[in-house]
Amino acid sequence: MTRTVWIKADDSVGDWDTRRARITTALEAGADWVLVDEYDVARVRELGEINVAAFRTDGDVTVIDDAEEDEPNARPDAVVVGKDGEGDGTIDLPSDYSGSADLSTIRRESETDTGAYVRILAKEYEAFAEAAAVDADHTIVVGEDWAIIPLENLIARIGEETDLVAGVTSAEEAKTAFETLEIGSDAVLLDADDPDEIRRTVEVRDAAERETLDLQFAEVVEIERAGSGDRVCVDTGNLLEHDEGMLVGSMSRGLVFVHAETAESPYVASRPFRVNAGAVHAYVRTPDGGTKYLAELQSGDEVQVVDLEGHTREAIVGRVKIEKRPMFRVALETADGDRIETLLQNAETIKVATVEGRTAVTDLEAGDELRIYYEDTARHFGEAVEESIIEK
Numbered sequence: 001m002t003r004t005v006w007i008k009a010d011d012s013v014g015d016w017d018t019r020r021a022r023i024t025t026a027l028e029a030g031a032d033w034v035l036v037d038e039y040d041v042a043r044v045r046e047l048g049e050i051n052v053a054a055f056r057t058d059g060d061v062t063v064i065d066d067a068e069e070d071e072p073n074a075r076p077d078a079v080v081v082g083k084d085g086e087g088d089g090t091i092d093l094p095s096d097y098s099g100s101a102d103l104s105t106i107r108r109e110s111e112t113d114t115g116a117y118v119r120i121l122a123k124e125y126e127a128f129a130e131a132a133a134v135d136a137d138h139t140i141v142v143g144e145d146w147a148i149i150p151l152e153n154l155i156a157r158i159g160e161e162t163d164l165v166a167g168v169t170s171a172e173e174a175k176t177a178f179e180t181l182e183i184g185s186d187a188v189l190l191d192a193d194d195p196d197e198i199r200r201t202v203e204v205r206d207a208a209e210r211e212t213l214d215l216q217f218a219e220v221v222e223i224e225r226a227g228s229g230d231r232v233c234v235d236t237g238n239l240l241e242h243d244e245g246m247l248v249g250s251m252s253r254g255l256v257f258v259h260a261e262t263a264e265s266p267y268v269a270s271r272p273f274r275v276n277a278g279a280v281h282a283y284v285r286t287p288d289g290g291t292k293y294l295a296e297l298q299s300g301d302e303v304q305v306v307d308l309e310g311h312t313r314e315a316i317v318g319r320v321k322i323e324k325r326p327m328f329r330v331a332l333e334t335a336d337g338d339r340i341e342t343l344l345q346n347a348e349t350i351k352v353a354t355v356e357g358r359t360a361v362t363d364l365e366a367g368d369e370l371r372i373y374y375e376d377t378a379r380h381f382g383e384a385v386e387e388s389i390i391e392k
Contacts, residue, residue, distance in 0.1 A: 142167030
């Protein structure tokens with residue numbers, strides 16, 4: 001599931017200066033959507049590139065339709081109904097409501113995504129949201145002083161026909177929404193002015209997307225000089241922490257943890273954005289759980305960064321440096337007796353993670369144990385496949 005963060009920036013949050021501040025922070029933080037009134041769509045487009053959802057409150061003939069040819073920038077990516085109507089309680093629902101949602105704007109043919117906005121004011125509004133979800137690409141539900149029960153109910157009842165967007169007022173509430181019933185909402189709609197809260201909510205989204213890997217140790221059975229090869233340095237557009245690195249190796253099923261060059265050295269200054277990853281043929285793990293050859297990487301690609309506990313995040317490749325350098329061949333044996341290998345540059349600055357801690361590849365000896373990621377599966381064009389492949 002891909003999680004997204006929406007930022008509420010319609011006229012209910014304040015004047016244009018207040019709304020613009022929220023939108024600007026959303027752009028800078030990396031939020032996915034802003035939810036505004038239809039007359040603000042063009043102004044949002046002027047501020048930057050972000051998905052724009054717009055409330056429609058005055059029927060089928062709107063600013064949005066009129067602007068399609070004259071002002072294409074005023075057309076939103078999604079049209080949302082429910083404000084100033086049944087969705088937000090402006091028009092009351094009967095307490096015994098159990099029918100369908102009469103959302104004609106959503107049901108009509110449209111090139112844009114459609115959304116329904118529902119405040120969960122009472123039990124009948126849960127039923128209304130469930131009915132609206134049948135036709136809406138996005139179903140936004142906002143609880144009033146809510147316990148988590150209404151969200152649990154809707155997660156359980158609403159299928160994949162809609163993206164469920166939970167209204168929240170803090171990053172902490174966003175985390176809860178993403179974790180509810182171990183499934184979570186597809187997205188959150190944050191209603192908050194605090195720029196730090198907006199940034200923290202985006203960080204919660206990113207954390208919810210990331211996997212945690214089960215790293216293990218494998219024993220070094222051979223280490224030998226292997227002559228010169230074409231070595232790849234991966235320079236990222238991100239600063240890496242001291243306990244972070246990348247997973248690389250000659251066999252896709254067993255990837256070795258190689259530290260980022262965050263440590264100072266008598267020989268060269270630290271390069272906390274760099275991982276000296278090995279030879280051109282080696283695999284490197286990517287954020288989607290796949291692999292790429294190091295030789296294939298180029299500026300703008302994403303690679304997976306992992307720490308010693310297996311927590312992952314993504315990093316953008318800024319530059320790839322391929323140079324001829326002397327290499328070591330490192331062969332390891334896993335706990336179940338499988339043999340994996342990789343080639344690493346023969347240099348003191350290349351560090352791997354052993355049981356004893358951060359160790360230069362030049363200091364490795366047979367019997368040392370290296371931290372690896374192991375999965376007993378073959379790969380075809382970087383994708384895991386169920387077939388027999390021999391790598392040696």
